[in-house]
Structures are given as structure tokens and as C-alpha cells.
Amino acid sequence: MTVEPNFPLLDEILGQWTDQLGPDLLPYRNHCTRMLNFCFALQPGCTAEEREQLIIAAAFHDLGIWSDGTIDYLPPSEVRARDYLTARGKTEWIPLVDRLIDEHHKLRAYQDARYPLAEVFRKADLVDVSLGLVRFGLPGAFVKEVKTRLPNEGFHKKLMSLAGGWFKLHPLSAPPFIKW
Template identity: 65%
Template sequence: MAPLALLDTLLESWKAQIGPAFPGYRNHCQRMAAFTLALLPQAGDDDRRKIAIAACFHDLGIWSDGTIDYLPPSSRRARDYLAAEGLDAWATEIELMIDEHHKLRAFKDPAYPLVEAFRKADLVDVSLGLVKFGIAGDTVRALKAAYPNEGFHKTLMGLAGSWFKRHPLSPPPFIKW
């Protein structure tokens, strides 16, 4: 699967701020965008652009704002980008894609099918492909080979570990029911 060119273009402007974690984050974003598209084979050009934008910004607050409570700053940065590009009409959907991507239960608003597909795609990637939601195992393996982990899951485990050391009985702030 070819990478989403827009996604790489958007990510490039954050490369310095993301620093050494950039290759892992870039590959995570490309994998989850591809998983989203695998779940929505009927996605058109606008949907592909929305997926690329949401993928770029979905975890960005970790680095842009230096916080594990990264959903609000990630959404804000996406909204700012959309406003600058004259794409304000997409803001609600893309913010939902970002804000709900760690939701434990399905997102059930039929007006926004990208949100649930994006949530599932992130879980496919975070689970290292153990959860597939019907995506073929060959597709998962091919995407993992094309976009190697580059330490992304190690970064996630470090963030989670630091959270649980300080808050052993509380889920991280990005988890939603």
C-alpha cells in the first residue's frame, strides 16, 4: 500500500518537535491510516484527506504539548490546521476521530463512519495486529513490514508506565469508555 502523501507532508512539519520518536510515529500514522482505508474500501478522496489529517494530529499532543493528556491539544492543533486551510467544515468529524480514537466501546453515530473505522484502525495497530476487525492477516503483516515499528510501542509503554507510577489506580486521561 502506498503511503498517504498528504500525511507525510503534514508530519514533516512536526519532525523536529517529535525528534527521535519521529520514524515510529510516522510509521504508526501510516499503518493506522492504511488500516482505516482497509476498513473503508469505499473511501473517496475527501475521506482519504480527512484520514491523513486525523492521523497526523491524533497523538501529536504528546510531543507538541509534552503531555500524556494529549487529546485536547491534538484536537486543537488539527482544528487550527483545518481553519488555516479553509476546511472548517471538516472540523467536527476530524476532532471526533481524534477525541474518540481510544474509546473502548464502539462509536455509533452513523453520520461519522470515519470515526469508528479510525478507532478500530488504531486498535489494530496498538495491538500489533492481534485485533484485526476483519482486516486480512496478510494486509496487517504487509503494513507492519512496510512501516516498521521503529520503537513506537516502546514509547507508548514508557508513557503508560510513567502514568501508572503516579496514578496506579486511574486509567490514563486519553482512555474513554
């Protein structure tokens, strides 16, 4: 397994959101890039089209936090991705990209056979969010190398801050992005 430190399409998409992402651009970019490395390691036979779909979904999957300033960020993230796909004439990808984004915080395995990449995407995000504690069979050395080459840059601190704010207001409720 080789770490891919750059995905030009990811950088192109995120470049359109620099003002909204502000100082969180690099932390979010690195999170997306780590996640994509985990996706491609978990699903090594991805076609060029699947790679592009995963890159697009990664770029938008948490973007609603910044584009719309909300912890309930899955719906606006999906809208931003749909707008992007529509503008590029790829509307047939919308159902898949919606599933990738909407189900990436599902606590149980995603089992809709129409969208097998949704489970790969969910697992890859969990590998990164758990800081590699959950690896789904990925070699520890690979996860460590990805984390070393693409440092956190405060991404998890930002997530903890957002979650802390939610739990102060709703101590007995899971955040709206968590799915069972």
C-alpha cells in the same frame, strides 16, 4: 489489498513538526501510515475527501504527546488539527476530525451515525496498537505485510514508557485518553 507506504499529505503535515517529534518522527509516521492502511482496508469505498480527512486526523491524532509534552494529549491534538484546518479554509471538517481524534481510544464501538469514519479510525488504531492481535476481520497476511513494510521503529516502546509513567503516579486510574 495493497499496502500504501507513503501519504504525501501526511509527510507534509508531519514535516512541520520535525523539531517536536525529534527521534520519534519515523516511529510516529510509520504508526500513522500503518493506521491509514488499516482505515482504507476497513473502509475500501472512501471518497477522496474522506481519505484526506482521515490522513489529516491521523497526522494529528497523537501529536499532542510531542507538541505539548503531555499524556493528556487528545485536547492539544484536536487544537493542532483545528488550527491546521482553519488555516486551510476547511473549518467544516473540524467536527469530524475532532471526533476522529477524540474517540480513537474509545474502548467500545463509536456509534454516532453522523460520524461513521470515527469507528473506522478507532478500529484502525486498535489494529496497530494491538500489533495486529485485534484485526476486525482484516486478513492476517495483510496486517503482517503492513507491519513488515512500515516497521514499528520503537513506537510501541514509547507508548509503554508513557503509560508506565502514568500508572506510577495513578495506579488505579486509566490514562486520560481512554474513553468508555
